[in-house]
Amino acid sequence: MKQNFVLTSSLALLFFSATALAEVTTTNTNNGNLVMQDIPEIPASIVSSLNRYQNVRGSAGYGKHYMSLDNGFKREDSVKDIGALLDWIETQPDLDQNRVAVYGGSYGGYMVLASAVHYSDRLKAAVDVVGISPLTHVDKIKVPMLVVQGENDPRVPVTEAVQVVEALRAQGQPVWYMNALNEGHGYRKKENRDVYQQAVIMFLQEYLTGEDQ
Numbered sequence: 242m243k244q245n246f247v248l249t250s251s252l253a254l255l256f257f258s259a260t261a262l263a264e265v266t267t268t269n270t271n272n273g274n275l276v277m278q279d280i281p282e283i284p285a286s287i288v289s290s291l292n293r294y295q296n297v298r299g300s301a302g303y304g305k306h307y308m309s310l311d312n313g314f315k316r317e318d319s320v321k322d323i324g325a326l327l328d329w330i331e332t333q334p335d336l337d338q339n340r341v342a343v344y345g346g347s348y349g350g351y352m353v354l355a356s357a358v359h360y361s362d363r364l365k366a367a368v369d370v371v372g373i374s375p376l377t378h379v380d381k382i383k384v385p386m387l388v389v390q391g392e393n394d395p396r397v398p399v400t401e402a403v404q405v406v407e408a409l410r411a412q413g414q415p416v417w418y419m420n421a422l423n424e425g426h427g428y429r430k431k432e433n434r435d436v437y438q439q440a441v442i443m444f445l446q447e448y449l450t451g452e453d454q
Contacts, residue, residue, distance in 0.1 A: 297311070297320075297322040297323065297352070298310035298318055298319040299311035317355070319352070320352065320355045320356060320359055323343075323352070323356045323359075324359065324360060327363050338363075339365070340365050341365060342365055342366040342368070342445060342448070342449045343356045343357070343366075343368070344368035344370070344441070345368070345369070345370065345372065346370035346371055346372070346389075346427060347370070347396070347397070347426065347427070348372075349370070350370050350372015350397075351372045351375075352372075353367050353368065353369045354367075354369055354372050354373075354374055354375050354382070354405070357382045357383075357384050357386065358375055358379075358381045359381075361381065361382055361383035361384045362383070364384045365384065365448055365449050366384060366385050366386075366387075366444065366445060366448040367382075367384050367385070368386075368387045368389070368441055368444065368445075369386060369402075369405070370389040370427070371389065371390060371391065371396070371397045371402075371426055371427060372397065372401075373397055373401055374401050374402070374404060374405035376404055376405060376408060379405055379408040379409060379412075380408075380412060382409060384414075385414070385415040385416070385417075385448040386405075386409060386414065386416050386417070387416075387417040387440070387441065387444045388405060388406050388416065388417070388418050388419070389419045389428075389437060390402035390403075390418075390419070391420070391421050391424030391425045391426060391427065392421065392422045393423070393424065393425045394424075394425050394426045395425060395426065396426045399420065402420065406418045419436075419437060419440055421433045421437075
């Protein structure tokens with residue numbers, strides 16, 4: 242049996258209808274903490290999914306020149322590295338090229354969205370965590386998306402997440418949206434991290450490893 246493919250990078254990039262999570266976005270109980278009831282245990286099919294790190298252009302650890310390869314007008318060049326990895330996946334007999342998901346936070350969140358813009362036809366799902374949205378190209382995103390945001394994020398305003406969610410829903414795309422009302426740039430509180438982690442599992446189970454996928 243071919244394995245699902247989940248890809249990560251040093252830039253926080255990970256290659257792994259929203260009724261339930263829509264309730265989460267409006268929850269303001271338990272002292273403002275994010276609350277979700279009846280979250281199932283993490284399925285073994287997700288836990289055993291294959292992970293891969295992708296050090297795209299601009300990653301640290303490979304010298305100053307490599308770090309500069311996505312500066313300014315070269316930023317989109319780093320997204321081409323994701324395309325090269327997708328090409329490689331197609332050559333691997335033990336990997337399922339039809340079940341690839343992408344996940345990332347902060348700059349990695351931007352990379353998730355950029356990957357969804359350029360490679361929606363080669364992805365099954367995408368998880369964007371506090372990423373800056375390429376709103377002018379959102380019409381090119383044709384892949385189920387989980388958008389994760391903190392209400393008080395000082396780096397990526399919550400409006401970035403709201404805009405991409407509203408735009409995707411307007412064009413009929415499946416979108417789950419999680420907004421923690423007492424978090425900033427990423428989730429620090431354990432109760433929020435617990436809900437977030439299990440929500441990601443539920444999302445991937447729905448769109449990446451589901452029997453009908």
